[in-house]
Amino acid sequence: MANANNSNGQEQTNGNNKDLNTKREDYLEWKDYFMSVAFLSAQRSKDPSTQVGACIVNDENKIVGIGYNGMPNGCHDDELPWSRTGDWLDTKYPYVCHAEMNAIMNKNCSSVSGCRIFVALFPCNECAKLIIQSGIKEVFYMSDKHKDRDYMIASRKLLDLAGVKYQQHIPKQRKIVIDFDSINERHPKKP
Numbered sequence: 001m002a003n004a005n006n007s008n009g010q011e012q013t014n015g016n017n018k019d020l021n022t023k024r025e026d027y028l029e030w031k032d033y034f035m036s037v038a039f040l041s042a043q044r045s046k047d048p049s050t051q052v053g054a055c056i057v058n059d060e061n062k063i064v065g066i067g068y069n070g071m072p073n074g075c076h077d078d079e080l081p082w083s084r085t086g087d088w089l090d091t092k093y094p095y096v097c098h099a100e101m102n103a104i105m106n107k108n109c110s111s112v113s114g115c116r117i118f119v120a121l122f123p124c125n126e127c128a129k130l131i132i133q134s135g136i137k138e139v140f141y142m143s144d145k146h147k148d149r150d151y152m153i154a155s156r157k158l159l160d161l162a163g164v165k166y167q168q169h170i171p172k173q174r175k176i177v178i179d180f181d182s183i184n185e186r187h188p189k190k191p
Ligand SMILES: O=c1[nH]c(=O)n([C@H]2C[C@H](O)[C@@H](COP(=O)(O)O)O2)cc1CO
Pocket: 047, 049, 050, 051, 052, 068, 069, 070, 084, 092, 096, 097, 098, 099, 100, 121, 122, 123, 124, 127, 146
């Protein structure tokens, strides 16, 4: 639908009024932004069942590491299994690197000590160990859907003992759409 504009500088885009003279209020708040980066990164995952992303942020709100679940570097992901069931060696589990591990290993600074990590899924016990050892102080997660599994109980035990805080992130915006065409929207001509 074409955009129309009214006399007080308001543009109507598909029925929504947009005031082009006043600061936006519906911009992404920091935590929604970091969680969105984690979710976007998860879109790189080749895992057919669960795509997980992680984003590490320092105390200046700067992103210092991003990762998603995938096979280790140099191990071609066509040569390793992606299945969930069957002989353990024929499943993905012994091979795949978790998103948290990749985010920590991909860090672009010398240390992630004191940082926060934003993850789609509550970290497993192995990732909890990495989080603790790397000095990350806080975990924000979206889903805790495996919370009753033993490895999650172990994970919480480790995080609690080490004093790593964790909390579910409740996003202000439940759905964020990336529309590559939106940048081509034209605004009314300046007077
Ligand atoms: O914290 C995690 N981070 C992470 O990257 N993963 C990955 C490993 C697997 O590729 C996938 C889990 O697969 P599945 O849901 O099919 O068991 O998610 C799984 C967890 C477990 O919470």
